[in-house]
Amino acid sequence: MQFRLHTTDSRTKARAGILHTAHGEILTPAFMPVGTNATVKALTAREVWETGARMVLANAYHLYLRPGIEIIAKAGGIHKFANWPGSVLTDSGGYQVYSLADLRKTTDEGVHFKSHLDGSSHFFTPEKVIEIERALGPDIMMPFDECPPSQAPRETIERAVYRTTQWAARAMEHFRRTQTQHGYEQMLFLIVQGGTMRDLRELCAEELVGMDAAGYAIGGLAVGEPNEVMYEVTDWVTDALPIQKPRYLMGVGTPVDLVESIARGVDLFDCVLPTRNARNGQLFTRDGKINIRNAKWKNDYSPIDPETPSYASRNFSKAYLAHLFNADEILGLTLATMHNVAFYEQLVKEAREQILMGTYYAWSQQFRERYEQSNIPQGT
Amino acid sequence: MQFRLHTTDSRTKARAGILHTAHGEILTPAFMPVGTNATVKALTAREVWETGARMVLANAYHLYLRPGIEIIAKAGGIHKFANWPGSVLTDSGGYQVYSLADLRKTTDEGVHFKSHLDGSSHFFTPEKVIEIERALGPDIMMPFDECPPSQAPRETIERAVYRTTQWAARAMEHFRRTQTQHGYEQMLFLIVQGGTMRDLRELCAEELVGMDAAGYAIGGLAVGEPNEVMYEVTDWVTDALPIQKPRYLMGVGTPVDLVESIARGVDLFDCVLPTRNARNGQLFTRDGKINIRNAKWKNDYSPIDPETPSYASRNFSKAYLAHLFNADEILGLTLATMHNVAFYEQLVKEAREQILMGTYYAWSQQFRERYEQSNIPQGT
Numbered sequence: 072m073q074f075r076l077h078t079t080d081s082r083t084k085a086r087a088g089i090l091h092t093a094h095g096e097i098l099t100p101a102f103m104p105v106g107t108n109a110t111v112k113a114l115t116a117r118e119v120w121e122t123g124a125r126m127v128l129a130n131a132y133h134l135y136l137r138p139g140i141e142i143i144a145k146a147g148g149i150h151k152f153a154n155w156p157g158s159v160l161t162d163s164g165g166y167q168v169y170s171l172a173d174l175r176k177t178t179d180e181g182v183h184f185k186s187h188l189d190g191s192s193h194f195f196t197p198e199k200v201i202e203i204e205r206a207l208g209p210d211i212m213m214p215f216d217e218c219p220p221s222q223a224p225r226e227t228i229e230r231a232v233y234r235t236t237q238w239a240a241r242a243m244e245h246f247r248r249t250q251t252q253h254g255y256e257q258m259l260f261l262i263v264q265g266g267t268m269r270d271l272r273e274l275c276a277e278e279l280v281g282m283d284a285a286g287y288a289i290g291g292l293a294v295g296e297p298n299e300v301m302y303e304v305t306d307w308v309t310d311a312l313p314i315q316k317p318r319y320l321m322g323v324g325t326p327v328d329l330v331e332s333i334a335r336g337v338d339l340f341d342c343v344l345p346t347r348n349a350r351n352g353q354l355f356t357r358d359g360k361i362n363i364r365n366a367k368w369k370n371d372y373s374p375i376d377p378e379t380p381s382y383a384s385r386n387f388s389k390a391y392l393a394h395l396f397n398a399d400e401i402l403g404l405t406l407a408t409m410h411n412v413a414f415y416e417q418l419v420k421e422a423r424e425q426i427l428m429g430t431y432y433a434w435s436q437q438f439r440e441r442y443e444q445s446n447i448p449q450g451t
Numbered sequence: 452m453q454f455r456l457h458t459t460d461s462r463t464k465a466r467a468g469i470l471h472t473a474h475g476e477i478l479t480p481a482f483m484p485v486g487t488n489a490t491v492k493a494l495t496a497r498e499v500w501e502t503g504a505r506m507v508l509a510n511a512y513h514l515y516l517r518p519g520i521e522i523i524a525k526a527g528g529i530h531k532f533a534n535w536p537g538s539v540l541t542d543s544g545g546y547q548v549y550s551l552a553d554l555r556k557t558t559d560e561g562v563h564f565k566s567h568l569d570g571s572s573h574f575f576t577p578e579k580v581i582e583i584e585r586a587l588g589p590d591i592m593m594p595f596d597e598c599p600p601s602q603a604p605r606e607t608i609e610r611a612v613y614r615t616t617q618w619a620a621r622a623m624e625h626f627r628r629t630q631t632q633h634g635y636e637q638m639l640f641l642i643v644q645g646g647t648m649r650d651l652r653e654l655c656a657e658e659l660v661g662m663d664a665a666g667y668a669i670g671g672l673a674v675g676e677p678n679e680v681m682y683e684v685t686d687w688v689t690d691a692l693p694i695q696k697p698r699y700l701m702g703v704g705t706p707v708d709l710v711e712s713i714a715r716g717v718d719l720f721d722c723v724l725p726t727r728n729a730r731n732g733q734l735f736t737r738d739g740k741i742n743i744r745n746a747k748w749k750n751d752y753s754p755i756d757p758e759t760p761s762y763a764s765r766n767f768s769k770a771y772l773a774h775l776f777n778a779d780e781i782l783g784l785t786l787a788t789m790h791n792v793a794f795y796e797q798l799v800k801e802a803r804e805q806i807l808m809g810t811y812y813a814w815s816q817q818f819r820e821r822y823e824q825s826n827i828p829q830g831t
Binding site for chain 2: 108109110112113114115116117137138141142145146152153154369370372382383386387388390391393394395397398400401402404405406
C-alpha cells in the first residue's frame, strides 16, 4: 500500500495518513510548496527541507520547455538535478496550456500550442506527457487534463470531463506500458474535473475510480469561484472517491482553505500563495496576513513571527525585513518565503496532530476565528 | 593590542596576523564581503558565516539614508539589526558622496549633497559621520574622506590629501570625545589618499600615522588605474605605515589583486566583485572566471567548483545553475554568490596558511599562473 490512513476524524472528514514515495514518507495532510522550475523560488533545497516540506511540486510543461527534459533526465532525474532529498510531484501543465488561450488548439488527440517563451510549436498528448514525466522522474505524476474555467457553460465543462476521462485512460495505459527511467517507482494520480456541477464531478470521479489510480486529484478549483462553492465541490468529490486513496486538491489555497478542505477529506495541497505573496511582502501569521511594506513595521523589532519555527521567522525582526523590502534586497524575498512556507508546513503539521488527537474540529474553528478576526491591517 | 602579527613573509611583505574586534577575532589576511544595506546581497547571515567570512562591510551613507540611523540604533546596532554574529566595518560613504558629482558641494567644513534616493538635502562633516557610525555600531569605523579620481590633476589630489588629513584629525578628535552607544568598543581607521603620486601618498601617510589610529586604509585605488600602478602605490603606502597596525586596501579586487596586494603588506580587503559578478552569472574558479550563461555549461553535470568548500560549490551542478540563470530564478543569484564569496574566503585563508608556512611567494606565483593561463572561455 502506497497510502495508509491512520485516523479519520469523527466530527469532520479530516484524515491523517502517510504516503510512501520513492523518496520518503509524506505525513498527510501535507502541503507542497511550488517549485515550477525545479526550484522553490528564493530558497535553497536545504532551506525548503528546513521548513518541514517533504514534497515539492514542479511543472512538467515548464521544465519540458526549459531546460528541456533531456537535461534533467541526464542528470538522473529532477531530484538529482535540483539536489532535493525529498519527494517531487509534477503537474502536467494542463492548466498552463489552457491558459495559453490564443496559442493553442485542442483536439481529442491532444493540444497543439506555442511556447510562452519563444513561440515554438509543440504538441502534447496524454502519452507524451507521461513520457516527459518518466524522463523527469517525479515520485508522483499528474496526467494531461482539460482544465476549463469553473464558470464556463455546461457544455464546455461536459466536454472537458469527457476529454479528461478519455485522456486519463490513455495516460494510465501508457503509464502501465512504460518503465521508470531512474530506478525507482513512480505513481500516477488522476484528476477529477467537472467545474461546480455535482453530477459532472460525480460522473468524472466514478469513471476515474474505475481506473484504480494510486491517488486522485481535484482539479479546476480555486479559479475564481466563491470559497464556499469550492468547499462544497470538494465535499462532493471526496465523497465519491475511495477512502483508501490519497486526495490532492490542486492549487489550493489560503490557510483557511486548507483547514476547511482538510475537514472535507483532502490529504494533499499545493499553492503558490506562500511563495508568491512572500515576494510581494505579504506574510502569513496566526492573526492573519500582514504586509511588511506597511510603514508601521519600520520600527517594530519583534520577530517576523515567534509562532512559526523557522530561521527567518524567529531570528529577524519585522523592522529588518521591512528595510530589506524597502531597499529591494533579495534577502527580503528569501526570508519572507522561508517564513511563509514554514507557516504553511506548521499549519498542516498541527492539523495532523489535532486529527490524531480527535480535536480537529474545535482546533479548526479556533484557527479560523483567530485568523479572520484579527485587527492587523492588511497594509497596501 | 587590537592587532597582533604572527608572521611576516621573508620573501615578500605578506603578513599573517589577528585583529581583535568587539565581535570576534579576524584572522588576516581577511576578505570582507560587501553588505552595503546591512545584507550581503542574496545571502542569509548564516550563509555568509558559512563562507568563512567573519567581518562584512556595510555603508554608513546608504544606511543613514535608508532605513535611517535611528532604526538601526534602536535595534541595538547593526549586528543585532541584521542578526550577524561576526564583525562589521562601515565605510563612511566618502566614495559614494563623491560619485554624486552634480548633487554635491564640498567645503573645508564638509559636503552638502542630495540623496540619490529622494533628492533630499544633507550635510556630512567628519564629526557627523562619526556620530552616524557611533549610532550604527560597527566594530570598525572609517572616517569621511575626499576621494578624487585617481587620474585627477595634481592640484585636485593635493587638495584631497589636505582635506582628508584635516578631516581625519577632526574625526579622530570626535571619535575620542564620543562614546560607544551599544556597550562595546569601536575602532577608527584612517584613510591614506594621494592618487598615484608617491610624495602625496607618503605625505598623507606620515600625517595620519602621527594620529595613532587603530588601523590604516589605502583609499582611492581600483578606480581605473592599471593594476601594476595600483600594486606600486600599495607598496609605497605600506612602506610608510607602521608594521604593528593593520592595513586595509579599500575596494580591491580580483583574486590576483588580492594575492599581489597581500605580497605588498595588505591585511584586509573588501570588494563587490564576488557578489556583483555572481549576480551576473560570473563565477570565480582556480582556473579563472567562467560565465554560467555560456551555452557550454547547459549539460555539464560537474559541481560548480569542487575545490571551493561551500554548500553551493559542491552540491549543485553547473547545468542546474545554468538553468536557474536562464530561467531568471533567484536561487541562481544565491548559489552563485555563496560560491564566489566562499572562493574569496578560501583564497585568503590559504594565503594565510602559506604565509605561516613560509611558502607564500611560490604559492602566489602558482596561483596567478593557473588563474591567468586558463583556457576557460569567458563567455558573453
